[in-house]
């Protein structure tokens with residue numbers, strides 16, 4: 456694999472040749488350049504740059520499986536059911552979901568894991584799961600569901616700003632006088648950004664993502680009948696992502712231009728925009744609810760109680776290591792619903808040609 460410096464050199468050469476690039480184009484190169492983009496390697500896991508919910512605790516996949524099973528029941532228990540996971544990474548969630556399925560259901564399920572990173576697809580291949588590089592490659596399924604965890608915050612975003620006197624400007628990546636990557640504001644690269652940022656007040660900035668809306672369109676195309684369950688960090692109630700962040704070695708970094716390819720680049724997801732677009736396409740929309748709400752609705756407390764009892768029994772039997780393991784597993788599962796962390800993530804439920812009165816279990820109740 457090339458060193459990250461070589462990606463920076465190529466970005467600089469591209470700007471010299473073609474002029475400033477949109478932040479979305481820069482993000483695309485920094486994350487997904489085939490040889491040196493950040494996702495050209497597998498950066499997720501406890502010992503890597505960051506850990507997502509399935510890497511934090513298998514309870515996540517176990518509870519998602521509960522929701523998937525209910526989706527299947529809501530669709531009238533069809534004889535075949537397709538799970539499509541978008542942005543599947545190394546397949547940790549896929550393995551958890553499939554592992555939690557009862558044998559009768561395992562027989563009727565097919566699982567397709569979609570990821571645009573070659574390294575991720577190699578890992579998925581090792582797991583023996585059917586793979587695709589893009590949702591656009593997935594043939595429509597008669598009945599099924601799409602699951603996506605922390606996909607959309609990594610989808611390239613345009614960075615727009617409303618000037619004090621009214622017009623919108625877009626932030627591009629350019630070169631300063633010493634040929635270092637720097638920002639410059641110019642006119643919008645596409646008119647759609649003006650619509651997406653129409654309510655941005657003077658002086659405010661926002662990351663907007665036409666490409667995330669395309670993911671919703673792909674979901675609507677792929678699902679003949681079915682559900683989507685989309686999890687990410689982000690906003691609702693009119694808030695927006697004001698700036699992108701870098702992420703490396705479990706730490707946030709503000710500088711997203713230095714050494715492209717060496718860090719994750721991410722920005723919170725505008726769940727209002729997703730829900731609006733899904734409704735516009737005729738989809739049923741539930742939520743967003745917090746991940747805490749969704750996982751508690753799906754039975755988080757029951758799993759914790761079983762583990763607490765196992766921990767107590769192990770202490771009673773003087774099995775110290777077993778007790779310690781149960782304690783540690785409970786702590787990790789608790790991170791999934793923690794305030795100020797993964798518990799505050801949002802989950803959006805979508806339905807395509809489904810009964811809108813049957814509310815998915817993860818979206819029911821008032822547990823936030």
Ligand SMILES: C[S@@+](CC[C@H](N)C(=O)[O-])C[C@H]1O[C@@H](n2cnc3c(N)ncnc32)[C@H](O)[C@@H]1O
Nearest residue numbers: 494507542543544569570571572575604605606
């Ligand atoms: C933050 S990782 C999350 C991985 C996994 N879902 C998890 O929870 O650990 C985002 C993943 O989405 C993939 N990705 C980004 N854009 C994508 C797209 N348009 N289609 C498919 N995969 C994509 C990236 O390659 C990366 O593996």
